[in-house]
Amino acid sequence: MCAPPVAFTTGGFAPGDPLLQALDTAHRARRGAGAAAAHGRPAAAVVDARGGRARAAEQIARLRKRVRGVPCVLLEAAAATDHAREGPAGLDAQGAVADFGCHEDVAARLLEALDRAAREVELGLVGSSCTMQEVRGELAAAAASPSTVLLEGETGTGKGVAARALHALSARARHPFEVVDCSALTPGLVESELFGHRRGAFTGALGDSIGAFGRAGAGTLFLDEVGELDARSQARLLHALEERDYLPVGGAARRPLAARVVAATNRDLERDLDSGRFRRDLYYRLHVVAIRLPALRERPDDIAALVEHFAVRVAGRLGRPPPHIAASFVDALGREAWPGNVRELAHRLESLLVRAPLAAELRGSATPPRARASAGPTRQALGRAPGGATCEADERQRLTRLLRECGGNVARAARRLGLARSTLRYRIRRAGLEGLLPRD
Numbered sequence: 001m002c003a004p005p006v007a008f009t010t011g012g013f014a015p016g017d018p019l020l021q022a023l024d025t026a027h028r029a030r031r032g033a034g035a036a037a038a039h040g041r042p043a044a045a046v047v048d049a050r051g052g053r054a055r056a057a058e059q060i061a062r063l064r065k066r067v068r069g070v071p072c073v074l075l076e077a078a079a080a081t082d083h084a085r086e087g088p089a090g091l092d093a094q095g096a097v098a099d100f101g102c103h104e105d106v107a108a109r110l111l112e113a114l115d116r117a118a119r120e121v122e123l124g125l126v127g128s129s130c131t132m133q134e135v136r137g138e139l140a141a142a143a144a145s146p147s148t149v150l151l152e153g154e155t156g157t158g159k160g161v162a163a164r165a166l167h168a169l170s171a172r173a174r175h176p177f178e179v180v181d182c183s184a185l186t187p188g189l190v191e192s193e194l195f196g197h198r199r200g201a202f203t204g205a206l207g208d209s210i211g212a213f214g215r216a217g218a219g220t221l222f223l224d225e226v227g228e229l230d231a232r233s234q235a236r237l238l239h240a241l242e243e244r245d246y247l248p249v250g251g252a253a254r255r256p257l258a259a260r261v262v263a264a265t266n267r268d269l270e271r272d273l274d275s276g277r278f279r280r281d282l283y284y285r286l287h288v289v290a291i292r293l294p295a296l297r298e299r300p301d302d303i304a305a306l307v308e309h310f311a312v313r314v315a316g317r318l319g320r321p322p323p324h325i326a327a328s329f330v331d332a333l334g335r336e337a338w339p340g341n342v343r344e345l346a347h348r349l350e351s352l353l354v355r356a357p358l359a360a361e362l363r364g365s366a367t368p369p370r371a372r373a374s375a376g377p378t379r380q381a382l383g384r385a386p387g388g389a390t391c392e393a394d395e396r397q398r399l400t401r402l403l404r405e406c407g408g409n410v411a412r413a414a415r416r417l418g419l420a421r422s423t424l425r426y427r428i429r430r431a432g433l434e435g436l437l438p439r440d
Helices: 018-031 053-066 103-123 130-143 159-169 187-195 211-216 231-243 269-275 280-286 300-318 327-334 341-355 392-405 410-417 421-431
Strands: 008-011 044-048 072-077 095-099 149-152 177-181 220-224 260-265 289-292
Touching: 008 018, 008 053, 018 103, 044 053, 044 103, 053 072, 072 103, 095 103, 103 159, 130 159, 130 289, 149 159, 159 177, 159 220, 159 260, 177 211, 187 211, 187 231, 211 220, 231 280, 269 280, 269 421, 300 327, 300 341, 392 410, 392 421, 410 421
Parallel strands: 008 044, 044 072, 072 095, 149 260, 149 289, 177 220, 220 260
Antiparallel strands: none
16 A cells, blocks of 8 residues: 655646646545645645746745755656656756656656655755766665665765665565664674574573574665674675575574665775775675765765755754755855765754754854864865756766876876775766776
């Protein structure tokens, strides 16, 4: 049975628009006969963009003034977009649906897109930059498969959020989501924590334990900071993934592995492979589907949406209305280096809001605590023009210029950008510029 659709608002539709009427009818039908209409803050918005994107941009701006941070889905003319396309470039929207003629079918697709957009924002997948559009698309594609997923990215980029989104978007969403912080495990007890143990298997084993693999059941097992596992634990994990079963410590019978494994790391595993610190065979087993979470300095155009998102969330917890956020405040944040990425932005913003008086306006002079100490030429370092530039073409042009200046030396180019080599290699592959690298 489908979950009731989210409460939504609209923008740009003419009164009596037959498609709007079909959308309302479909929404009522999905909500259930006799059910009360949802009240309060809308979780998403649908914007009529059939009259052009300039008009749609105005409607989005008006909606965002009325409902801070609300995710938007565009209804576009059939010739302008494809109904399966996500995140239209150039507008701050989370999805697009084409008006291809049949009002009932279009309305159903709009409801699905609205549900998806609201769920993504609720899960923390905030932002409509080209980079985040790609991440959302990769997560949706990975969620539809049973394959092992490796999430890569710096500390604070949202790997845990992405893992939860993967689980929520998958067919395993009704089953458990089990988290194991591999960096916090004692080497001698890793196997017990992962695979469980029998009573008396070791000193302190006073009862049976099913372990994280057992607790995950048919759901998702999230191995955070998997790069911190010791060599013995890596070998045991590899065997479990390859054979799809495992042996509890002190047990005599192997148990089937029903869960889907999602791993995450902030380490440069390619470098760890060269040094022998991480097993190459385990890396390939985890790397079946690899998704890289971008650093905040790579997606400065998302800072405004992130600030809105966190401001609404924190204000709600504090029991006060969201503050007005001036453009100068967002511009000031865009000039920061943000070594802690989205997590740092969220924590600093919360610290500022807790100290701010009621109904305060956040301006450029009121940057979060310690933010000025880390100021750096973020946009300039990445070669991004202020104001948010285009996507693939600009990325390719910047990387081409950088690689030529560095003679194709990835390590040197990565140092200039302040990125890990694996991160830069990913961007090079995505841009199709492997030909600029020296041949082995």
